Amino acid sequence: MLAKITSKNQITLPKAVMAQVSPAEYFEVEAVNDRIMLTPVRxxxxxxxxxxxxxxxxxxxxxxxxxxxxxxx
Known part of the structure; x- marks a missing residue:
């Protein structure tokens, strides 16, 4: 799946992806080996x-x- 980044560095995550993770309002964000990792945080x-x-x-x-x-x- 593709997600486009806006001029303000914002990305909308696809619904299908979000349905596969725990519901969260915040995510821990890390750059790992040229990838962006999002981890749901409560x-x-x-x-x-x-x-x-x-x-x-x-x-x-x-x-x-x-x-x-x-x-x-």
Whole structure:
């Protein structure tokens, strides 16, 4: 099967291919030996939150301190 890449590097995956893999909203993408490998990934929303906090340099201790500060009377 062929899939065309757009000018914005987007590809629509054929329905027949998607029917053969686990349903997923996200895919791990790797380049392996001149091939693009897509692996379905299930991400829980809390994982996405922790990943964003990590990107921002916010640690679990920072979150704990912020909760303590917010709960002060």
């Amino acid at each position: 991400i829980q929303k809390i994982d996405a939150v922790w990943r964003k906090l990590e990107e921002l340099g916010i640690t679990e201790d920072d979150v704990t301190d912020a909760v303590k500060w917010a709960r002060k009377e």
